[in-house]
Each structure stands twice: as structure tokens, then as C-alpha cells.
Amino acid sequence: MSRPVLSSLLTPVRAAALGAGALSVFAVAGMLLVPRTDAAALPALLWLVASVLAFGALAMVLLVQSAASATERQRALLARVLEGAPDAQALAGPDGGAVLANGAFRELVRPQGGPVVEALVRAVARGSAAAELRRLDQAARGGRAAEAELPLSLGGRPVACRVEARPLAGFAGHVHWRVLPQAEGQGVPTDILARAPAAVALADEEGRILYANPALASLTGRQPAEVEGARLHDLLADPPADAPPHMLAGESAGGETVVVLEAGGRTVRASARQAVVQDPAGQRRTVVWLRDLTREAAAADELKRSEQRFQRFFQFAPIGLALVDAELKLVECNATFLALAGSTQEEVQGRPIGLMFQKDQRPELLSRLSRVLEGGDGGGPMEVRLRGQGSAVVHVYSRRFDGEGGAAGLILHLVDLTAQKNLEAQFVQSQKMQAIGQLAGGVAHDFNNLLTAMIGFCDLLLLRHKPGDQSFS
Numbered sequence: 026m027s028r029p030v031l032s033s034l035l036t037p038v039r040a041a042a043l044g045a046g047a048l049s050v051f052a053v054a055g056m057l058l059v060p061r062t063d064a065a066a067l068p069a070l071l072w073l074v075a076s077v078l079a080f081g082a083l084a085m086v087l088l089v090q091s092a093a094s095a096t097e098r099q100r101a102l103l104a105r106v107l108e109g110a111p112d113a114q115a116l117a118g119p120d121g122g123a124v125l126a127n128g129a130f131r132e133l134v135r136p137q138g139g140p141v142v143e144a145l146v147r148a149v150a151r152g153s154a155a156a157e158l159r160r161l162d163q164a165a166r167g168g169r170a171a172e173a174e175l176p177l178s179l180g181g182r183p184v185a186c187r188v189e190a191r192p193l194a195g196f197a198g199h200v201h202w203r204v205l206p207q208a209e210g211q212g213v214p215t216d217i218l219a220r221a222p223a224a225v226a227l228a229d230e231e232g233r234i235l236y237a238n239p240a241l242a243s244l245t246g247r248q249p250a251e252v253e254g255a256r257l258h259d260l261l262a263d264p265p266a267d268a269p270p271h272m273l274a275g276e277s278a279g280g281e282t283v284v285v286l287e288a289g290g291r292t293v294r295a296s297a298r299q300a301v302v303q304d305p306a307g308q309r310r311t312v313v314w315l316r317d318l319t320r321e322a323a324a325a326d327e328l329k330r331s332e333q334r335f336q337r338f339f340q341f342a343p344i345g346l347a348l349v350d351a352e353l354k355l356v357e358c359n360a361t362f363l364a365l366a367g368s369t370q371e372e373v374q375g376r377p378i379g380l381m382f383q384k385d386q387r388p389e390l391l392s393r394l395s396r397v398l399e400g401g402d403g404g405g406p407m408e409v410r411l412r413g414q415g416s417a418v419v420h421v422y423s424r425r426f427d428g429e430g431g432a433a434g435l436i437l438h439l440v441d442l443t444a445q446k447n448l449e450a451q452f453v454q455s456q457k458m459q460a461i462g463q464l465a466g467g468v469a470h471d472f473n474n475l476l477t478a479m480i481g482f483c484d485l486l487l488l489r490h491k492p493g494d495q496s497f498s
Contacts, residue, residue, distance in 0.1 A: 114127050116193070121139075121140030130202070130204065165200040166192070170189070171189075172188060188203070221238060222240060223316050224295070224316070225237075225238045225313070226315070227310055228310065232256045232272075232311075234256070235253065235310070244285060244317055245260060245287055251288075258273075261283055263284060274297055283295055295316055296315070297315055299311055300312050340359050346361070347378070348436055353378050355373050355381075365417045367411075368381075380412070382410065383409065383410045383412060386410065397424070398433060398434075403423050417441055418441075418442040420439070422440070423435050423436070423438075424436050
């Protein structure tokens with residue numbers, strides 16, 4: 026009952042108290058006036074004082090009766106309100122006794138007199154709950170609202186109930202008790218579980234599902250009402266023979282993969298986690314979490330295909346690729362790099378990258394790679410020659426990258442220049458042969474010019490001197 030309501034009930038009583046005070050003052054004033062009043066006027070004064078006191082007393086009686094009837098009406102109204110409440114409620118006074126209690130409270134707790142908290146203690150189904158009830162009573166009498174979930178014995182069996190004890194504002198020592206029996210399966214925060222993305226079910230010791238959230242109903246292709254009441258093993262396409270009825274996958278706590286059977290006969294792979302808990306009534310319950318693995322399996326397949334595509338790009342690239350750690354040791358390389366180096370994976374894995382190149386070019390290469398590793402500029406590709414039988418000539422491109430945990434590394438691209446160098450050597454050789462040919466052709470041409478002149482003069486001499494001529498011989 027709130028303070029404004031009680032204040033309105035006590036207004037007539039306050040008015041009666043003020044009237045009594047006024048009458049007392051009037052009576053005292055009349056007594057003081059008696060010695061000073063003439064004998065002829067004295068009867069009239071006494072009659073006036075007596076009349077005022079009589080009418081005042083009558084008015085005060087009427088006010089007190091009005092206040093009492095109003096209080097009784099308000100009390101009856103409050104009793105009607107409590108009686109019409111569906112949940113069990115009671116109002117305890119400063120002595121702990123029941124000032125008001127509705128029918129639901131009397132039927133649930135069956136008080137037999139005495140403090141309300143003791144009636145609740147007699148109704149609890151577990152001894153440890155009595156201390157919790159007394160804690161609620163002390164907290165409410167200290168001005169703090171408190172509540173707890175406790176088992177009450179109803180019909181010979183324990184039922185989980187939420188018991189609330191709240192102080193009555195403005196009236197010290199008064200406690201408003203409220204007892205709310207919870208339906209089976211309601212011992213969990215269903216409002217939170219209803220919005221949970223994971224499928225959650227609560228089952229009893231026989232495996233009967235007491236609660237199923239919408240995510241579980243969606244996973245099984247059913248309505249929540251269709252799932253509740255079913256058995257846990259009915260959710261599986263192939264229930265394990267060694268699992269008890271209240272468990273999905275043996276006694277394991279979780280991480281098991283199960284096959285959930287949908288309403289249409291389709292199966293869904295899911296990860297199952299389960300835990301056996303005890304509700305406030307002392308009953309064992311199994312909480313089951315199911316996580317749909319369909320999207321994860323699709324994502325894993327896509328990731329695997331992506332890794333395979335990248336591995337093909339890496340392994341079958343026409344240029345050599347190598348990953349080098351912060352110590353300039355080879356971490357991974359592709360087949361083209363191994364072919365250029367003329368080595369196997371076991372021979373080069375984890376070895377310093379400098380050992381792959383010719384000894385005379387090694388210091389300059391390592392200096393440039395160290396600069397790039399520290400964040401500097403490598404100055405473009407560097408032409409070096411690999412060790413091995415082939416002694417391939419390559420251009421080395423280096424780029425810095427940050428690996429796992431912030432560790433830096435290098436990725437090296439090796440472009441094979443061997444064929445290009447061979448072509449360049451052949452081209453230089455052909456240029457040399459062309460120059461020699463041009464030189465020989467020029468010499469022959471000049472010599473031919475000399476021979477032509479000499480032959481011409483010989484022909485002229487033969488024309489001038491016939492056979493038999495002395496000059497001819």
C-alpha cells in the first residue's frame with residue numbers, strides 16, 4: 026500500500042485530532058471567562074460552552090467513524106486486488122505475521138499462523154533453501170528488495186519457484202512476499218535462449234525435451250511445440266546405442282559431431298555440446314547446444330579449394346618463388362626454384378639463402394636482402410648466378426612482408442635469365458662472325474681489283490705482241 030493512499034485514509038483522523046485540540050482550547054477559554062462573567066450571563070455562557078463541546082465531540086466521533094470505514098473499505102479493496110492476482114502474494118507486518126494473503130498464497134504455502142517466512146520455510150523441498158528464505162526476509166526488512174529461485178513442495182513433488190521479498194515504501198518492517206511457480210523447463214533464462222543463435226534444448230533424465238529455442242526448431246525443420254515433448258534421440262538420424270537417453274553422444278561434455286534428422290528427411294551435420302545440471306528443485310537436467318556445421322563445412326571446402334588454387338599458382342609458376350625468414354633462411358619454395366637451384370626440398374629447407382648462390386656474389390646479395398628486410402630500398406633486381414650444375418643466371422626481386430606475430434620476412438622472385446644470356450652470347454658470336462666476314466669480303470674485293478688491273482694489262486700486252494714476236498717470248 027503506497028504512502029499517498031494511506032495519507033488519504035488518515036485525513037479524517039487528523040481533522041478529528043485538530044478539532045479535539047480546538048475544543049480543548051475553547052473549554053479552557055470558557056473556564057477562564059467564568060470568574061469574570063456576571064451572574065446573570067453565567068448560565069448563557071455555560072450553555073454555549075457545553076453546546077460547542079457537545080457538537081464538537083459529535084463531529085469528532087463522526088470523523089473517526091468515517092476514517093475507520095474508509096480504512097476498512099481500502100483494506101477490503103486491497104484484499105480484493107491481492108485475491109484477484111494469479112500469483113501467490115502476501116503482506117507481512119513488522120512482527121512477520123500475515124496482514125493480508127491471497128488465495129493463491131494460502132493454497133501454495135498453506136500458512137498455519139506465525140510469520141510468513143516460517144510458513145515458506147515449512148514449504149521448501151530442500152533444507153538449504155530455508156537459510157535463503159530467511160536471507161530474503163532480512164534483506165527486505167532492511168529496505169532492500171531480494172529474490173531467489175527455490176524449490177517448494179507442491180503436491181508432494183518439488184517445483185521450482187521464484188520467491189520475491191520487497192520492502193513496503195513508507196512502512197518500516199512491512200514485507201511484500203510474492204511466489205511465482207515456474208513451469209517445467211523454465212529454470213533457464215528462456216528469453217535469452219530464445220534469441221540465441223545456437224540451437225539449445227533442455228531435457229529431463231528420461232531424455233524428454235522440456236524446452237527448445239527457435240534456433241533448434243529451425244535446425245530440425247519443426248515448430249518449437251513439435252520439438253518440446255519429443256525425445257533427444259528422436260533428433261538424430263542415427264542415435265548412438267551406447268548413449269543414455271538424456272545424452273546425445275555418450276557421457277562426453279562436447280565437441281562431438283552428430284547428424285540431425287530434419288522433418289523432411291534431410292540430414293544436417295552439427296556439433297553437439299551437452300552438460301548435466303541440477304535445477305533449483307534438485308532435478309537433473311541436460312542442457313544441449315547444437316551448432317549447425319553446414320556453413321562451416323561449406324566455408325572449409327571453399328578455403329580448401331582456395332588453398333589448392335594458391336598452391337597450384339605457387340608451385341607451377343614459371344618463375345622461382347621462395348619465402349625467407351628474418352634470419353635469411355629458406356622457409357618454403359616452389360618447384361621452379363628447386364629446378365633452378367638443381368636441389369631437392371630436403372637439401373635447401375631451413376638453410377641460409379646465401380648458400381644457393383655463387384660465392385663471389387653472395388656478400389652483395391645478402392647485403393641487399395638485409396636492407397630490404399629492414400625496410401629499405403633494394404634498388405631493383407640483382408643479377409646473380411646460382412650454384413649447382415646448371416649455374417643458372419637469375420634476376421632476384423625481393424619484397425618484405427610481415428608474418429605471423431609481427432615477424433618480418435622476404436619473398437623472393439627469381440626470373441631465369443639463362444636462355445636470355447645464351448641468346449645474348451650467340452648474338453655476340455654472330456656479330457663477331459659477321460664482322461670477320463665483312464673484313465674478309467673487303468680484303469677479297471680490294472685484291473680482286475688489283476688482279477683485274479693486272480689481268481687487263483696482260484691482255485693488252487698480248488694484243489700488241491703476237492706470237493712469234495720477240496717481246497711475246
